[in-house]
Amino acid sequence: MSLLVLGSVAFDAIETPFGKTDKIVGGSASYISLSASFFYNNLNLVSVVGGDFPTNFLNILNSRGIDTQGLQIKHNEKTFFWSGKYHNDMNSRDTLITELNVLGDFDPLLPEKYNDCKYLILGNLHPAVQSTLIERLKNKPELIVMDTMNFWISTAKNQLRDTLALTDVLIINDEEARQLSGEYSLLKASRIIRNMGPQYLVIKKGEHGALLFHKNEIFYCPALPLEEVFDPTGAGDTFAGGFTGYLAKTGDTSFTNMKKAVVYGSTMASFCVEKFGTEKLLELTDDNVKERLDLFLRLSDMGF
């Protein structure tokens, strides 16, 4: 049984108040699969890159147990490229460049062996691509986790609603939750969104933590106060990867275990923002993760 990751593998060029990068490897599927690999090592990847993509990054993924047979390489085309600049508060950013390239007509092909998929995570992509992959799977996965973004909520709302109806868990940020539901109160928004399909909803609030909603239950996971948020790129994907990886590892999708998964997702995201791109994830050890989890437990211990 495997965890299947769909999403982009891309180049990013990032500018923050702390510095700027040339083209570095990014993309939702890169962050998700790297983060999940700390918990689960039967990982399959469906994505697409161009001939300009460095093979050594694929070797890194493989070395972490991530199968890349489903990663199409279009040798005569170019990899998806995004460039953005973060504002001083790190809570908002301007997109400077978006070159879709290979993502423009991405057809998510599914290697036969990926049909043992038990857990599926749909990283941020056009919702029609997300639903196509679900349709191509011979068996419905036990758990489908989905991410999306403001762009799809405003430009592909109907297709987004169709995909959402097929999912079990939606992970979005507070701004997206308000946009998707039309409600400012996150409590009200959570009910409207869960009526669209997913029984579980995670609302990420950046430095303010994350909320998990299910039936009448709410769980509030704090974010760790950090010296600096060096680069927020990929933090949401890293959260989703840690969250889903932990669920796959434990094979338990109860509310209690989902809460733990949110804590692990938050733990992984807190590392991601400490360096540019995937740099911190690539140097992280299991001991680092364990130590930081302990910090989260202490941070939220009410003392009762």
Place this chain on the structure above:
Amino acid sequence: MSLLVLGSVAFDAIETPFGKTDKIVGGSASYISLSASFFYNNLNLVSVVGGDFPTNFLNILNSRGIDTQGLQIKHNEKTFFWSGKYHNDMNSRDTLITELNVLGDFDPLLPEKYNDCKYLILGNLHPAVQSTLIERLKNKPELIVMDTMNFWISTAKNQLRDTLALTDVLIINDEEARQLSGEYSLLKASRIIRNMGPQYLVIKKGEHGALLFHKNEIFYCPALPLEEVFDPTGAGDTFAGGFTGYLAKTGDTSFTNMKKAVVYGSTMASFCVEKFGTEKLLELTDDNVKERLDLFLRLSDMGF
């Protein structure tokens, strides 16, 4: 041994997206003492009102065990009046009217019997008035808790620093912490501010909860997601009152007990915002408080 509350007792006129009020009773000391009275019943109040202030509100305070001998009534003057309008997101507001009236030359007189003060809470007022009260106490209280606001940080910074040096706990919001420290990162801000005097710092983040800092420890208390924030006026004071009232009740100022006090403060604040002004606090029962505390415990339970 008593808990001494210094602050304003005032009239507010409030406009929110949900409606508007005529002049209703407000002021930092009103919210603080009402909130603290759910935990501790040896409460003394130092404040000032004009001849226009309704005696029935003083009767309400007395009926909740709040001594008002230190509440000066200046019969030929008018009570402090503030009027404000909240924006749609409830996170920002415009001040429409500020009439200082009796607060303009407020001299905080201390009844002799108030010298048994063990715990002192300095509600939001000019920092020179706050420090005057400290000087007039025959014995230094065991714990001095202080609140302040952006206005004093920008207009009376030196006096604020002098008062701050005398306190044990400072309670401010995230914007004020950034303004006072000159640091965006709350972790960095917390160190700078604690170097100014208080060993404990609480940073309130409204709907995003509250942080408690002490030495190398951090505690993050979530806020309860609510259907609506009806009126945020007084929520910070209500937090401070619940926080200090619980510490006075338990007589324990350890970090572990301070964490519980933050949870009780958050619990009380979550009620305050549900109706206009002090309305919700006045109808609240001890059972309501207990039930809501349980919600907070469930909200932050990580499941490990």
